[in-house]
Amino acid sequence: MKRRLFTAVCTLLLTVCSLTGCGTSNHTEDITEDQLPYGATISADSSRSMAFSYDKRFLDEELVNKLYTYYHSIETKDGEAFGSVLFPLYHEYQLTILYENTLTDQDIIDRTYDSIKDYFGYDFSYTFVDVTDLASQIGESSSRDALAIMLDQLAQEQDMKVISEDTQKLYELTVTRYVDKQGSATKTETDDSLVGETLFAIQYQNEWYLMYS
16 A cells, blocks of 8 residues: 555656656656556556456556466466466476476465465455566566576477567566455455565467466
């Protein structure tokens, strides 16, 4: 809430400065909405079973739908839906190398669900998903930049065309998740939250996919 209030104040201040001029310089430069950083404009969408808060200049409807499927698959323990939104090349690497073929998608979401349930002490549903920050350009996040290099290396190892050539966008998302007891119709920020989850979103060959760290 404080973040959204802060960005709203910053947006207002930038607008006033562009109209009246700030400081002592006689030169003023209009700042367009597209030039403002992530979070300067926030949209709230409660059309699904959980609400989403995000900057619509960066996240389109398709990407929000993928985020919804991702989180909904965890709260409903749907391994097939979970796997459907993940970037295949990276997900295969996780299953075969990181997990050494010992876990399935169903195992992963079962464990994820159980860990959240144990933390809060009840069966839960997501009520509100807040995309609080986003890195989209080279140099904004070392993790994002390292992932871009890694994806190209994984593709080369499999004699594939490098991923970067067909990548339109690669985002690092920072997400806060709010939960309530399962069956609740709440679609707001609750007292129970999980702050600072990192997800990566890639628009590859004009389709969005997710990657978790």
